[in-house]
Amino acid sequence: MYTIRPIFPHELDMFSAISTPVHRQSSIRAYLEQMFEKGAMRPDWCFVLEKEGTGIGRVAFWTLPGKASPLDIFLLDLPWDDAHCSQLADLLWQRLLLTCRETGVTQLGYVLDSPAAAPQWQENRKERKHILSKLGFELQRETSRFEWNSENGIAPFALMPAPDAGIVYRSLTEVGEDAFLDAIMRGSTSTLDRLIAKERAEHGPLAQAREIFQGLQSMSYEPDWWELAYAPDERVIGFILPTKSPTFATIGYIGVLPDFRGRGYVDQLLNRGVSTLVQAGEKFIRADTDLCNHPMAKAFLRAGFHQFAERSEYRSSLLL
Known part of the structure; x- marks a missing residue:
């Protein structure tokens, strides 16, 4: 029985x-x-x-x-x-x-x-x-999982360049939600994240950007943690949105816009995001990236993270 x-x-x-x-x-x-x-x-x-x-x-x-x-x-x-x-x-x-x-x-x-x-x-x-x-349940995404832990004695940013003085960072408080949605939309162009690419194609760039943004808003964060990075000519380079889940801090979402890729800006943004969380008192940070996103995986390793697992994400649409 x-x-x-x-x-x-x-x-x-x-x-x-x-x-x-x-x-x-x-x-x-x-x-x-x-x-x-x-x-x-x-x-x-x-x-x-x-x-x-x-x-x-x-x-x-x-x-x-x-x-x-x-x-x-x-x-x-x-x-x-x-x-x-x-x-x-x-x-x-x-x-x-x-x-x-x-x-x-x-x-x-x-x-x-x-x-x-x-x-x-x-x-x-x-x-x-x-x-x-x-x-x-259907397989939606496969990721590599990375973590940085200050107690392991890993020096953050050991292989990363010094902060670029030419980059200007402006927070969510300063620029507002629409500026972030625009940057996320542009950043998802030719993304190596297969789930983001799929959702962008199915729902459109704006709906997909809004879903990411609102999903991160459901977590714990301070508006000044979320920043857009600007070049001296005022063009947006990329974005960093660190957050906290119920059990650990996470990079949340990071992206470099297509015109600026391949120039090391991802290291600058990742450095900024980790520094923000460390200054907020966090000693343990995790992040995931699509198995196909090798450039992002290498950036995490340069920042002192280590890969500790792989994750398969499943989802079921319920017929109620």
């Missing part, structure tokens, strides 16, 4: 222990408590799959703090070796769809990282990909 139900707040230990070795359970519980406190997760968004009262699977929803509906699936764990795993995934999915209907969700995302790491520990990669495909 299988049942699926949301957990109660006092069941965090049980939920953290499902399909998880003992030495990893504390990190999962700590993450859940942090997300509950920030408003990115809720106990009634955490579901346990039980067989005769014993937890054998789990799944949870995640969102950005302040949002009332889920954005992504998190902590998807099933009895991967069970002959009935596919059917159990269907049962779990139907329960998730009920919550999606109740909250008006029409799309859900899921990210699959390699190698497996905290807090999700996504082992059984082959089985996960099979279940995602069966449930209607």
Whole structure:
């Protein structure tokens, strides 16, 4: 007899222990408590799959703090070796769809990282990909993941040029939203990011730029962190939009306009973005870039980042 139900707040230990070795359970519980406190997760968004009262699977929803509906699936764990795993995934999915209907969700995302790491520990990669495909999730993007951590003793900007005194930086407060939307539109021209190129072609440059901008606005940032870089002749060189997610600081979005590419300006912008976050007290910064965007990956390495994972981003458009 299988049942699926949301957990109660006092069941965090049980939920953290499902399909998880003992030495990893504390990190999962700590993450859940942090997300509950920030408003990115809720106990009634955490579901346990039980067989005769014993937890054998789990799944949870995640969102950005302040949002009332889920954005992504998190902590998807099933009895991967069970002959009935596919059917159990269907049962779990139907329960998730009920919550999606109740909250008006029409799309859900899921990210699959390699190698497996905290807090999700996504082992059984082959089985996960099979279940995602069966449930209607489509692969949207593949990225390399980079991080900079001051505690590792990595010197930031070790291989980067000194700041260019000819560049003038103007913040969002100074130039306004329209100037940023225009720069993002122009910056997405001939982009090496396949998802951005796809969305630009499908929805148009302005809609795609606005989606990026508003998505970043859902995160934590200060308006003076977001800057456009100008050449001495007042032409826009590029943009940098550092932000903070619920768990780490991130470069957010960075771009150099086509006329200025290949001249090292990406290093200047990345230097500026990292410096902004460091001055705000951040000691841990992450960033993703499309697997095809080799110039950006090299820029991260020059800035003292190191690659720690690859990520596959999936999305399902729900037929509710």
